[in-house]
Amino acid sequence: MPDLTKQEPAAAAPVAPRGGTVLEVRNVTLKFGGLTALDDVSFEIAEGEILGLIGPNGAGKTTCFNAVTGVxxxxSGDILFEGASIIGLKKHKITQKGIARTFQNIRLFPTMTALENVLVGTDAQHTTGMLSALFRLPRHRREEEQGHARAMELLRFMGIHRKADELAANLSYGDQRRLEIARAMATGPKLICLDEPAAGFNPAEKVELMNLIRKVRDQGYTVLLIEHDMKLVMGVTDRIVVLEFGRKIAEGAPAEIRDNPAVIAAYLGVDEEDAS
Amino acid sequence: MNLNFEFFFNNLPELTITGLAFGAIYALIALGYTMVYGVLQLINFAHSEVFMYGTFAMLWTIMALGAADANGVHLVAILIAALFAAMAMSAVIALGLERIAYRPLIKRNAPRLIALISAIGASFVLAELMGLRDKISGWFGLDDDLSDYVQKAKINNSMAGVLEKPRFEIAGVSISSIDVIVIVSAVAMMVLLDQFVRRSRLGKGIRATAQDPETASLMGVNPTRTIQMTFLIGGLMAGVAAFLYMLKLDATNYQVGFLLGVKAFTAAVLGGIGNLRGALLGGLVLGVAENWGQAILGSEWRDVIAFVLLVLILLVRPTGLLGESLGKARA
Amino acid sequence: MKKLSALPKPAKILIWFLIALFAYALPLLELPILSTPDSDFASVLFTVSIYCLVALGLNIVVGYAGLLDLGYVGFYAIGAYTVAILTSFHGSWPLLLAIPVAVVVAMISGVILGAPTLRVRGDYLAIVTLGFGEIIRLVAVNTEWLGGNKGINNIGRPPNLGDEKTGLFEVPHLFWGDGTVLLDNKDTTKFLIFGYSDAVPYYWMGLTAVVLVLLADILIKNSRVGRAWEATREDEDAAELMGVPTFKFKLLAFSTGAFVGGLAGALFASRQSFINPQSFLLLFSILYLAAVVVGGQGNRWGVLLGAFLVAYLPERFRGFEDFRVLAFGLALVLLATLRPEGLLPPRRTVRAKQLEHELDELEEGAEPDHDGEETARA
Known part of the structure; x- marks a missing residue:
């Protein structure tokens, strides 16, 4: 198996010690006009952790993602990444700092190839400009080579390297989801936010995805996971934060969440089939 | 460049009224752009030709019915006939455009740039057909029979002298009666249309489609019919604009649509594209600003003013003066 | 295309060299099927080369970055007027010094126009650029300092190489008789004299610019910059969230386009030796856009083909002059309806279509088995 901890220099050495806090969401409130989408939400993610973010539809999970990634x-409130506030930073700056994401409804670059999609991700840590490209300066060569190698590595990791040269739009649904994860990993993040990566997957694919998420974590990434499928969330996460109507109603290990009466009332009760 | 403020301040009321008259015509044309854009997110580049055909329909009706020798009730009857002819002509062209240049693309969900190219192509075709009408009727041996209508295909065709244009004075301000007719009828049309879109079933369908085509069609709104209606209304309004334009300026030619179209689109963007009231406001603001500006800077700067105003407004307020919405929901 | 890319590298270079040689020799060959009976063939070819240049520049803006620019002629005009002012109207700079200045001025104007407008929505950009193109022209019409309606003449020409009478050497044109081809020693092009009547040296100059821009295009497209442009075009928000500073790259595309447009305008001015505002009508912006879209936006070979057709066909068929615009309009409508991706769509689009087709035919079957690494490009 390829060694994915071998990252590019810019993203190489983790700043926080293993087990330290990567992301801290501190009393975040988000209002749209009169509607409160997030109400005083706080949680932390530790380095190397897989944190699940669950809740009924409209609970504010994706909104929470959007707040973290700068959308x-x-x-009010603050969001700290490795101890520094990222509020007000441009979206691409946040990505360059080390937070990457996928989208609930897949948003690849459809008429670019799978490889090119991932290369766009690797470019997040690159600085080649017009002149370097025009005169094929050493920086361009170096970054192209590194990016290319890394992109192929990631495609292989996701098991879609044979489709590197196919248009993203032509990939199967599952491969598109995998490609999105590869592209997010390519940006050289410390924290990866996956927004319902199992949506539309059959049970076998879900199991495969669970293994994959663990593998991603084992490569040294921290994972924030939004997911509807309770089995998957319970199976793969270290800790779970439960949102309802924009408020955090519970937080804890999967076993605790399973037995938490507030969660059962708010969520599991509604989605019993998913939960069983 | 000399700034002529003295002239400007001495003639402010007259300049404003003439500006409003031009603005009202821009606004009526702008409706066609704004509605089609609201529903399809498409710049209907050929809408200027819809207007241009209306001006010729008006002119030819006046000629055919012998308005030069008519007066009184007879003349009024001829003018009403000319108005209907202009509206009918513009409506037919607008519907034809939708059918030939857009519907095949909309069906295939083609990119918007392609639809714009198709619109540009259609615009060229329509303008050139009018400009080559002498040659084309020659192929059919009709140029003699139609000589009054097809001659001078490439130059200005005028109906000057058919209408008297009395002026009257209020409080020392000389006002052209034509300007008053233009402003009043244009504003009246706009108010009617606004009420129609707001209240009627069809209008609601248009607004629903503008907001969310998919949901609208699930709710039983027929999208093709709605789009047709949008083009039809835009065409009818362009026909009214053509009629008023001819009343005011008397002359037209096969290229008259282009600059007017660009300005009308400017008016639509100025007011907030997709917004009917915005089109009215944008048109009036543009007309007045242009007329004031040319009084101060000189008439050669007239067209520059329109574009500078557009660029400035978009930079300060990217959604236009009243914001974008055909249904009020997309503020 | 497929076969060409499979050839070994020296063969490929040889083929490209021959193609380039053919392009340079074109005005000397006077091929009867290509020649334009009613206008000077070399002049037409020069126009074609300028259209190619413009189309390549506009393709960066429209085809790669997806920014709809309806006022591209404005940058072209800025390039032309800068050269005209510096070499004739308000100075007597040598042309070779004026061209870089013209190009930089065009680029700066691109930044000035782009910085505020690239933040607004795409459709508005179309209208703002349309307005910009018209403002540039109208300002030229109304400003005496810019020559007003009369325009500017005696614009500087490129420097000659060799003696004015003969040049370094003379290149004969071909003469096509009945079934025979002769070297016509009376009809020669002096290498390299930029005179009034012979347009061939200007065509060579234009073609050289096209080749250089084409090379730059290939190099830039195949890099982080090109990918960032495409990602921005495909999905601006997603690109931003993948770490692409989209605004910066849009501005870069816009000003690069302006750069090329300015270059084209500067070369045009030096060939015509005379410009007036009539050379920069809004119609030209639309023709340029048509060239890009007809050929296949996003594919540099496609837009070159488009530029060739838009510039050449009207000259070839001057006999039908009255119906040129009509035919052109019809062609645009038909093209949009029947072949919306242009005559030569980007190769990837072709591949996507093929795949779609294969999948339709095969329903199920062995999936096309590429080896990732072999097909992957650097």
């Missing part, structure tokens, strides 16, 4: 700016 929305919280009305």
């Amino acid at each position: 929305y700016r919280p009305t």
Whole structure:
């Protein structure tokens, strides 16, 4: 198996010690006009952890992702990444700092090849500009080579390297989901946010995905996971945060969450089939 | 460049009224752009030709019915006939455009740039057909029979002298009666249309499609019919604009649509594209600004003013003066 | 195309060299099927080369970055006017010094226009650029300092090589008789004299610029910059979330396009030796856009083909002059309806279509088995 801890220099050495806090969401409130999408939400993610973010539809999970990745700016509260606030940073800056994400409804670059999609990800840590490219300066060569090798490595890791030269739009649904994860990993992140990666998967594929998420973590990434499938969430996460109507109603290990009466009332009760 | 403020301040009321008259015409054309954009997110580049055909329909009706010798009730009757002819002509062209240049693309969900190219192509075809009407009727041996209508295909065709344009004075301000007619009828049309879109079933269908085509069609709104209606209304309004334009300026030619179309689109963006009231406001603001500006800077700067205004407004307020929405929901 | 890319590298280089040689020799060959009976063939070819240049530049903006620019002629005009002012109207700079200045001025104007407008939505960009193109022209019409409606003449020409009478050497044109081909020693092009009547040296100059821009295009497209442009075009938000500073790259595309447009305008001005605002009508912006879209936006070979067709066909068929625009309009409508991705769509689009087709035919079957590493490109 390829060694994926071998990252590019910019993203190489983790700043926080293993087990330290990677992301801290501190009393974040987010309002759209009169609607409160997130209400005083706080949680932390430790290095190397897989944290599940669950809740019924409309609970504010994706909104929470969007706040973390800079799409929305919280009305109040703070979000710290490796100890520094990322509020107000441009989206691409946040990505370059080390937070990557996938999308609930797949958003690849459809008319670019799978490889090119991942290369765009690796470019997040690159600085080649117009002149380097035009005169094929050493920086361009170096970054192209590194990026290319890394991109192929990631495609192989996700098991889609044979489709490297196919258009993203032509990939099967499952491969598109895998490609999205590869592209996110390519940006050289410390924290990967997966937004319902198992949506539309059959049970066998879900099991495969569970293994994959563990493998991603074992490579040294921290994972924040939104998922509907309770079996998957319970099976793969270290800790779970439960949202309902924009508020955090519970937090703890999967076993604790399973037995938490508030969660059962709010969520499991509604989605019993998923939970069993 | 000399700034002529003295002239400007001495003639401010007259300049404003003439500006409003031009603005009202821009606004009526702008409706066609704004509605089609609201529903399809498409810049209907050929809408300017819809207007241009209306001006010729008006002109030819006046000629055919012998308005030069008519007066009184007879003349009014001829003018009403000319108005209907212009509206009918513009509506037919607009519907034809939708059928030939857009529907095949919309069906295939083609990229918007392609639809724009198709629109540009259609615009060229329509303008050139009018500009080559002498040659084309020659192929069919009709140029003699139609000589009054097809001659001078490439130059201005005028109906000057058919209408008297009395001026009257209010409080020392000389006002052209035509300007008053233009402004009043244009604003009246806009108010009617606004109410129609707001209240009628069809209007609601248009607004629903503008907001969310998929849901609208699930709710039983027929998208093709709605799009047709949008083009039809835009065409009818362009026909009214063509009629008023001819009343005011008397002359037209096969290229008259282009600059007017660009300005009308500017008016639509200025007011907030997709927004009917915005089109009215944008048109009036543009007309007045242009007329004021040319009084101060000189008429050669007239067209620059329109574009500078557009660029400035978009930079300060990217969604236009009143914001974008055909249904009010997309603020 | 497929076969070509499979050839070994020296063969490929040889083929490209022959193609380039043919392109340079084109005006000397006077091929009867290509020649334009009613206008000077070399002049037409020069126009074609300028259109190619413009189309390549606009393709970066429209085809790669997905920014709809309806006022591209504005940058072309800025390039032309800068050269005209510096070499004739308000100075007597040598052309070779004026061209870089013209190009930089065009690029700066691209940044100035782009910085505020690239933040607004795409459709508005179309209208703002349309307005910009018109403003540039109208300002030229109304400003005496820019020559007003009369325009500017005596614009500087490129420097000659060799003696004015003969040049370094003379290249004969071909003469096609009845079934025979002769070297026509009376009809020669002096290498390299930029005179009034012979347009061939200007065509060579234009073609050289096209080749250089084409090379730069290939190098840039195949890099982080090109990928960032495409990602931004495909999904701006997703690109931003993958770490692409989309605004910066849009501005880069816009100003690069302006750079090329300015270059084209500068070369045009020096060939015509005379410009007036009539050379920069809005119609030209639309023709340029048509060239890009007709050929296949996003594919540099496609847009070159498009530029060739848009510039050449009207000259070839001057007999039908009255119906040129009509035919052109019809062609645009038909093309949009029947072949919306252009005559030569990007190769990847072709591949996608083929795959779709194969999948349709095979329903199920062995999937096309590429080896990832072999097909992957650097």
